[in-house]
Amino acid sequence: MFNFNLYDKNIKKVHFIGIGGVSMSGIAELLKFHDFEVSGSDRDDSDTLEHLRGLGIKVIIGQKKENINNPDLIIYTDAILPDNEELIAAKNTGVPCVSRGVFLGALMRNYKYSIGVSGSHGKSTTTSMISKILINSEVDPNILLGGKLDEIDGNVHCGKSDYLLTEACEFKANILNYYPSMAIILNIDEDHLDFYKDINHIVSTFIGYMKNLDENSKAVINIDDKNCLPLLDHIKGEVLSFGIENEEAVYNIKNISFDEIGHPSFDIISKKEGFGTQHFSLNIIGRYNIYNSAAAIIASFESGIDLETIKNSMYEYKNLHRRMEVIGKYNDAVIMTDYGHHPVEIKATMSALAEHKKKKLLCVFQPHTYSRTKHLLNDFANSFYDCDEVIVTEIYAAREKFDPTIHSVDLVEKLRENGVNAIYLKTFEEAKDHIQKEVNDQDVVITTGCGNPDVLAKMIVE
Numbered sequence: 516m517f518n519f520n521l522y523d524k525n526i527k528k529v530h531f532i533g534i535g536g537v538s539m540s541g542i543a544e545l546l547k548f549h550d551f552e553v554s555g556s557d558r559d560d561s562d563t564l565e566h567l568r569g570l571g572i573k574v575i576i577g578q579k580k581e582n583i584n585n586p587d588l589i590i591y592t593d594a595i596l597p598d599n600e601e602l603i604a605a606k607n608t609g610v611p612c613v614s615r616g617v618f619l620g621a622l623m624r625n626y627k628y629s630i631g632v633s634g635s636h637g638k639s640t641t642t643s644m645i646s647k648i649l650i651n652s653e654v655d656p657n658i659l660l661g662g663k664l665d666e667i668d669g670n671v672h673c674g675k676s677d678y679l680l681t682e683a684c685e686f687k688a689n690i691l692n693y694y695p696s697m698a699i700i701l702n703i704d705e706d707h708l709d710f711y712k713d714i715n716h717i718v719s720t721f722i723g724y725m726k727n728l729d730e731n732s733k734a735v736i737n738i739d740d741k742n743c744l745p746l747l748d749h750i751k752g753e754v755l756s757f758g759i760e761n762e763e764a765v766y767n768i769k770n771i772s773f774d775e776i777g778h779p780s781f782d783i784i785s786k787k788e789g790f791g792t793q794h795f796s797l798n799i800i801g802r803y804n805i806y807n808s809a810a811a812i813i814a815s816f817e818s819g820i821d822l823e824t825i826k827n828s829m830y831e832y833k834n835l836h837r838r839m840e841v842i843g844k845y846n847d848a849v850i851m852t853d854y855g856h857h858p859v860e861i862k863a864t865m866s867a868l869a870e871h872k873k874k875k876l877l878c879v880f881q882p883h884t885y886s887r888t889k890h891l892l893n894d895f896a897n898s899f900y901d902c903d904e905v906i907v908t909e910i911y912a913a914r915e916k917f918d919p920t921i922h923s924v925d926l927v928e929k930l931r932e933n934g935v936n937a938i939y940l941k942t943f944e945e946a947k948d949h950i951q952k953e954v955n956d957q958d959v960v961i962t963t964g965c966g967n968p969d970v971l972a973k974m975i976v977e
Contacts, residue, residue, distance in 0.1 A: 517613050519588075519621035521549050526587040531555030532601050533592030534574060535563050538682070539615055541659040541671035542590070542622065547572055548673035556582045556601060566669070580604035587611075590618045593687050594914040616689030619659075623679055623695055626657065630814060631683030631693050633724070634701025634737075636860050637807045638682045641701060643835045644811035645680055646672070648828040652820045656680055662835035662854065678818075683724075685717065686710070690724040697817065698728055699735040699810050703742035705894075706857055709886035709915070718742055725749040735813050737806055738764055755817060757783075757809050766790075766813050768805060777871045779805050783812060790816060795826060799834050801867040808832075837969055839864060839961070843976035848954035852972040856883040856965040858894035862901075864963065869901035873957040879906040879946050879971060881964035882926065885918035892921070896929035904953070905930055905937040906946050911966030943971040950975050 519526075531543050534555025540563050547553045547570050554573040557564060564574045575582050578601040583589070589605040589612040596602075605612045613621075623629040632642045639661035649656040650666050655674035659681040663670050683693050686707050703721055704714075711717050725746045728734060732752035736743050739758040747754060758764040759771070770782040777800035784792045797808055808829055815825050834840065837854045844850060851868075855861045861880070869876055878899060882888040888895070888910055899905045907923045907930075923939050930937035940946045950960055960975065962968035 517611065517617050517621050519618065519625070521622075521625045526551070528552045528554070528586045529588045529590065530583065530586035530605075531590050531592075532578060532582075532599070532605060533557055533595050533615075534567065534572075535559075535561050536592050536594065536615075537563075537661055537670050538619070538659065539590070539592050540564075540567060542615070542619065543567060543572060544570060544671045545622075545657060545659070545673055554582075554584070554586070578602075583608060589613070590615060593689065596914065614687075614689075616684075616687060617692050619681065619689070620692030620694065623681065623693060626679035627677040627696070628818065629679045629681070629695040630697045630699065630818070631681060631690075631695035632699045632701070632810075633683040633685060633690060633721070634699070635685075635704035635706050636857060636863075637701045637803065637810075638684065639835055639854070640804065640838055641699065641807045641810050642680060642682050644808055644829065644832055645814055647832050648811065648815040648820055648825050649678065649680065649818075651828045651831075652815075652824050654678055654818075654820070660835075662837060664835055665833070685720060685724075688720045688723075690720065691727070693724065694727045694729070695732070697733045697735065697814060698724065699814055700743055700746060701737055701806060701810055702740040704857065704859055705891065706887070708890040709884065714742065718745055721746055722749050726751075728752050733817055735810055735817070737810065739806075755813055757806075757813055759805065766809065768809055771802075771805060775871075776800065777867060781805055781809075783809060787816075790822075793822060793826070796830050798830060798832065800839070800871070801863060803863045803867075839868075840969075842969070842972040845951060845960075845975050846954050847956035848958035848960055850972050850975050851959065851961040852969040853961055853963040854965050855963045856887070858891055858898040861895070861963060862898040864961070865899060865901040868959055868961065872959055874955070875903040875958040876901060877904045877906070877950065877953065877958065877960045878902045879908060879950070879960070879962040879968060880926075881908045881962070881966050881968045881971075882910045882923060883965045884913050884915050885910055885921050886915060888923075888926065889918070889921040892926060892929060895926055896933050896935075899930060899935050899937070900933070903936065905935055906949060907937060907939050908943065908946055908968075908971075909941050911964060913966065943974060946971055947974045
């Protein structure tokens with residue numbers, strides 16, 4: 516097990532390979548806050564890198580072996596390929612060289628109260644909800660987010676308390692490196708199939724994660740999700756289960772209602788001391804956000820935050836950037852963007868929007884990675900029934916090399932077979948022109964994917 520001490524005087528210089536990623540940049544900023552000399556490299560420039568430069572972090576564009584300049588510790592992004600020359604040089608230095616996931620696990624052990632938010636869907640939203648609550652309380656937390664939240668003016672907050680709140684992603688089985696004092700499991704679904712063999716492999720990895728929790732830990736588990744149930748027998752600490760109309764749950768969600776816009780209200784009932792029956796109202800739409808908010812409420816209450824602060828914070832919460840975010844209008848149509856890139860997420864988002872739409876719902880989907888598109892092709896083809904039109908753009912390769920056996924056209928064909936009005940447009944420019952010709956007053960357009968579909972939404976508005 517790799518160990519790291521924030522106050523270790525033998526480690527002064529830390530270098531990041533791939534510093535521009537949302538998690539990597541947040542960790543880099545946190546280490547800079549603790550007076551480490553931080554440097555890093557990335558392939559392309561970005562606003563994130565400009566922000567890091569403003570903090571006094573040296574950032575190099577281009578990943579070359581010459582970037583390694585006598586660091587005491589090297590951290591590399593999980594998305595980097597093994598033949599990267601900077602990574603090869605880093606591993607030949609003899610100094611500790613660890614992946615982001617391994618380092619995050621070691622970092623978590625520096626905090627008495629560490630909260631890790633896991634799940635195939637909803638991690639960033641739930642983490643940002645808890646962030647909102649903790650920021651509004653007397654706690655001065657340390658926060659590492661997978662998106663940008665206005666309340667912390669970005670994706671990281673460096674606090675002075677013994678609290679660390681972070682997303683705990685299962686990508687490449689990173690959760691096996693984590694030993695939080697509180698683990699939240701929102702759901703478990705098929706994803707990252709470029710690494711995992713199947714759903715059983717994913718569930719067994721989460722079981723391994725649960726075995727990391729000690730007797731004093733707490734596990735907040737959604738027991739409405741059948742894939743979460745096998746975890747329960749492997750938790751040594753306190754199980755804080757939750758579910759909708761689930762009498763087996765420690766925290767039971769009941770009396771759900773929606774206003775005319777689609778904002779949910781609900782009760783949570785528990786026999787836990789000091790809780791009883793509590794009513795909550797949200798200012799965001801989506802039935803799935805009831806689960807996300809319930810997990811945030813339970814985690815905050817179990818962390819000692821008073822119920823009034825929790826209720827007010829949940830009502831004030833306005834969502835992360837790129838989570839059903841309204842970018843603006845074009846021809847009086849609402850233009851939105853979302854981070855959803857998995858079939859379950861997309862289906863839930865489209866359903867939530869369609870439930871309250873006045874006219875047409877158009878979606879531009881940018882598939883993310885060849886492997887995900889290929890393995891989940893049929894699931895993607897069943898995710899857009901609520902849309903009046905779907906535009907599929909080129910696959911965003913991310914960390915992967917070109918795969919000639921899968922193409923966006925394959926998805927378009929599957930969608931059409933399912934009776935969905937779908938077209939393929941390769942570039943954002945083509946998609947922008949098409950959308951601007953099609954939309955009218957009271958239509959809704961949403962661009963979705965975890966690549967850069969927000970760029971397209973801004974192009975349409977501009």
